[in-house]
Amino acid sequence: MQTKIREYRVRLSLTQDDLAKKAGVRRETIVFLEQGKYNPSLKLAHDVAKGLNTTIDDLFIFDDEPETPESRVVLAD
Numbered sequence: 045m046q047t048k049i050r051e052y053r054v055r056l057s058l059t060q061d062d063l064a065k066k067a068g069v070r071r072e073t074i075v076f077l078e079q080g081k082y083n084p085s086l087k088l089a090h091d092v093a094k095g096l097n098t099t100i101d102d103l104f105i106f107d108d109e110p111e112t113p114e115s116r117v118v119l120a121d
Contacts, residue, residue, distance in 0.1 A: 046105040050078045052096040066095030 053063050060074045068091060076082035077092065084092065089100045096103065
């Protein structure tokens with residue numbers, strides 16, 4: 045996964061610490077997100093996007109691998 049977090053953060057003149065405070069996490073979490081070493085929860089992705097005045101879709105670039113039947117999870121009652 046790749047992110048544009050750093051690009052948006054710099055554009056807004058925010059430090060990693062500033063963004064961490066807005067998202068309610070530690071600075072190290074922002075570092076790992078920017079480096080693509082951490083896949084955030086949906087809530088964290090939302091909080092970071094909100095702190096950067098953008099959307100999750102604008103910030104996160106997911107590798108589009110074709111789905112195979114083996115990789116699909118089916119939930120049944």
